[in-house]
Amino acid sequence: MLSSFNQTPFLHDVITVGSLILLTIGLVGALTKKNLFKIFLSLAIAEASLFIYFIGMHFEVGKVAPIVTQEVEKFSLNMVDPVPQAMILTTIVIAIAVLSLALSFVINYFKLTNNMRINEMNELGEGK
Amino acid sequence: MINIKKDISIETLVVSLLVSVMTIMLISLFLNFNEVSSSIGTEILLINEASTGTANAVTSVVTYFRGFDTLGEVTILFLSIFGISLGLEGYKDKLNIFAYENQLLKTAVDTLFPLIILFGFYVIIHGHLSPGGGFQGGVIIASAFLLMFLAKNDDFALNHKIMGLIEALSGASFILIGLLGLLIVNRFFDNFLPLGTLGNLFSGGVIPLIYIFVGLKVSAEITALVEYFVRIKDVE
Numbered sequence: 001m002l003s004s005f006n007q008t009p010f011l012h013d014v015i016t017v018g019s020l021i022l023l024t025i026g027l028v029g030a031l032t033k034k035n036l037f038k039i040f041l042s043l044a045i046a047e048a049s050l051f052i053y054f055i056g057m058h059f060e061v062g063k064v065a066p067i068v069t070q071e072v073e074k075f076s077l078n079m080v081d082p083v084p085q086a087m088i089l090t091t092i093v094i095a096i097a098v099l100s101l102a103l104s105f106v107i108n109y110f111k112l113t114n115n116m117r118i119n120e121m122n123e124l125g126e127g128k
Numbered sequence: 129m130i131n132i133k134k135d136i137s138i139e140t141l142v143v144s145l146l147v148s149v150m151t152i153m154l155i156s157l158f159l160n161f162n163e164v165s166s167s168i169g170t171e172i173l174l175i176n177e178a179s180t181g182t183a184n185a186v187t188s189v190v191t192y193f194r195g196f197d198t199l200g201e202v203t204i205l206f207l208s209i210f211g212i213s214l215g216l217e218g219y220k221d222k223l224n225i226f227a228y229e230n231q232l233l234k235t236a237v238d239t240l241f242p243l244i245i246l247f248g249f250y251v252i253i254h255g256h257l258s259p260g261g262g263f264q265g266g267v268i269i270a271s272a273f274l275l276m277f278l279a280k281n282d283d284f285a286l287n288h289k290i291m292g293l294i295e296a297l298s299g300a301s302f303i304l305i306g307l308l309g310l311l312i313v314n315r316f317f318d319n320f321l322p323l324g325t326l327g328n329l330f331s332g333g334v335i336p337l338i339y340i341f342v343g344l345k346v347s348a349e350i351t352a353l354v355e356y357f358v359r360i361k362d363v364e
Binding site: 067105 | 140176208216258346
């Protein structure tokens with residue numbers, strides 16, 4: 001019975017729905033939270049959903065990681081595509097760089113104004 | 129307390145659900161995840177052993193086939209840390225925010241710190257043989273320094289001359305390897321060293337060297353990043 005779940009299309013559907021839910025959680029957080037810190041962390045969660053989607057959709061049942069070990073003795077087409085994993089590695093590093101830069105801006109903003117809530121920001125003089 | 133009805137309106141929920149559905153559908157349309165008989169990935173898997181001699185195909189994609197892209201990635205990380213250091217200046221006069229005394233952590237960190245550093249270097253050096261590599265090992269080394277900041281709070285400070293020297297020299301060596309490949313073999317980041325046997329520690333030509341320099345650079349940068357974020361409390 002369990003083997004019917006261990007099929008590539010079913011797993012791809014699970015990954016699609018899961019990353020959809022995670023992306024929705026991130027977007028809801030970014031839209032509803034009033035704290036700048038939480039907004040950026042919500043965006044990081046939304047990014048993580050895309051990483052999971054991209055890696056997960058290139059997984060196929062029966063294929064192994066593209067690494068030669070003692071069990072897998074040579075490179076063959078029975079391995080998953082290495083290019084998406086390398087691209088997501090690049091993306092994760094860039095996401096960390098952008099997130100840390102954004103959080104440093106948040107810290108600087110808090111030091112200048114003693115405020116981190118977006119509904120109390122009034123630097124551009126837009127009034128209440 | 130979280131008041132779900134007040135905080136999350138139904139419009140927000142609908143909008144974010146629609147945006148997520150559209151995003152996922154757009155990506156799946158663009159990428160077209162059908163099983164194809166030949167793609168860049170299968171080509172790389174077929175030529176990987178002959179052209180790079182590394183046991184890990186992801187590493188050879190990151191450092192060899194897309195080495196120029198990795199250079200850009202490291203540059204983006206460097207620019208981000210540079211921007212943070214411009215914004216959070218004067219951190220040398222600031223105090224650590226983890227200002228609590230924990231004797232258990234203080235005793236344990238003396239044992240754990242060398243072990244975590246060793247594990248980080250293991251992950252970096254074996255990047256061409258096993259899962260892991262420069263970025264992952266660099267972050268592991270930075271986590272050891274975060275543990276030091278947690279445990280020893282103000283007693284522990286980094287030597288910024290050595291950190292800057294490591295970062296600058298490893299970044300310069302990374303580009304130097306690329307330039308040597310350009311001069312000797314006529315392609316940026318090409319192999320000019322013998323490939324060795326697949327699966328040995330000394331194999332893969334320049335790929336372990338590139339990943340070691342990337343790992344040193346990333347560890348120095350993330351450690352500096354951790355210190356910028358930890359040392360933000362003003363002296364009273």
